[in-house]
Amino acid sequence: MKHAEHRMASVLSNELNRLDKIAQESRRKQAFTIDNLRKDLKSIFLFCEEYHKAFNLYVESALKQHENKIKCTSHCGNCCRHYPMSIAPFELLYFYNTIRNTELLLNFIQKCFARVEKYHFLLRNTELKNSESLEELEEVTLHSFFAAKQVCPFLSEEESCSFYKERPVSCRMYFSETESKYCVSEFLQTTLNRSFIIYLPDHIEESIELISKHYESLGFSESFFEGILQVNALEGALFYGLP
Numbered sequence: 643m644k645h646a647e648h649r650m651a652s653v654l655s656n657e658l659n660r661l662d663k664i665a666q667e668s669r670r671k672q673a674f675t676i677d678n679l680r681k682d683l684k685s686i687f688l689f690c691e692e693y694h695k696a697f698n699l700y701v702e703s704a705l706k707q708h709e710n711k712i713k714c715t716s717h718c719g720n721c722c723r724h725y726p727m728s729i730a731p732f733e734l735l736y737f738y739n740t741i742r743n744t745e746l747l748l749n750f751i752q753k754c755f756a757r758v759e760k761y762h763f764l765l766r767n768t769e770l771k772n773s774e775s776l777e778e779l780e781e782v783t784l785h786s787f788f789a790a791k792q793v794c795p796f797l798s799e800e801e802s803c804s805f806y807k808e809r810p811v812s813c814r815m816y817f818s819e820t821e822s823k824y825c826v827s828e829f830l831q832t833t834l835n836r837s838f839i840i841y842l843p844d845h846i847e848e849s850i851e852l853i854s855k856h857y858e859s860l861g862f863s864e865s866f867f868e869g870i871l872q873v874n875a876l877e878g879a880l881f882y883g884l885p
């Protein structure tokens with residue numbers, strides 16, 4: 643476990659040093675603006691691959707210490723009806739770069755758009771009925787979205803992720819000790835569902851946050867589908883001419 647944690651910390655610290663240096667050389671607080679992001683994309687993708695590999699190792703060692711057996715399999719995607727949040731900006735860029743080279747890009751974008759609309763419709767409805775804090779509103783809305791059973795656009799007909807290797811960390815941290823049939827909203831808050839999340843240590847989360855700050859001026863959302871739409875809007879400025 644400690645080894646996996648150190649590896650993750652080292653991958654993140656190398657990237658943070660690299661971005662701090664870019665910021666310093668540009669005499670800014672943040673490494674990136676829309677003007678210089680494009681020439682750094684390849685390094686960002688390489689970092690993201692390393693980050694995902696390090697996260698996989700971390701999960702592997704965390705699951706070894708987990709007391710009960712995990713029921714997740716490769717063709718069970720009930721959890722792919724959630725509205726994924728907390729996506730880091732570099733993960734958005736990396737994921738978008740993968741889907742942009744597929745014939746289904748337009749279809750993906752339309753489906754992401756429909757999910758963003760659905761989420762905001764549910765959020766407005768929740769707002770009208772409740773007067774809780776923003777955090778509570780978001781939680782209720784996320785639950786309603788899951789209950790609406792909107793399949794992720796990237797889930798194949800065989801119920802497996804079409805971009806498994808590139809999927810964001812938010813999709814990699816969710817597991818269950820109980821069968822997939824209980825990973826539906828009806829069972830979420832019952833004892834029949836024993837799904838859980840593998841959280842990262844605080845110091846690792848802080849490093850991810852510091853790296854993400856270097857992208858702040860781009861204003862990317864932490865919501866997966868909304869973020870994909872934002873990156874798509876920058877297609878010409880960022881990706882034009884990339885293989």
Ligand code: SF4
Pocket residue numbers: 713714715718719720721722816817818820821822825837
């Ligand atoms: S969390 Fe549930 S639906 Fe998702 S892979 Fe695991 S068992 Fe399947």
Ligand code: SF4
Pocket residue numbers: 719721722723726794795796797798802803804805806809810813
């Ligand atoms: S990106 Fe892949 S793993 Fe994540 S929710 Fe969509 S289908 Fe599931």
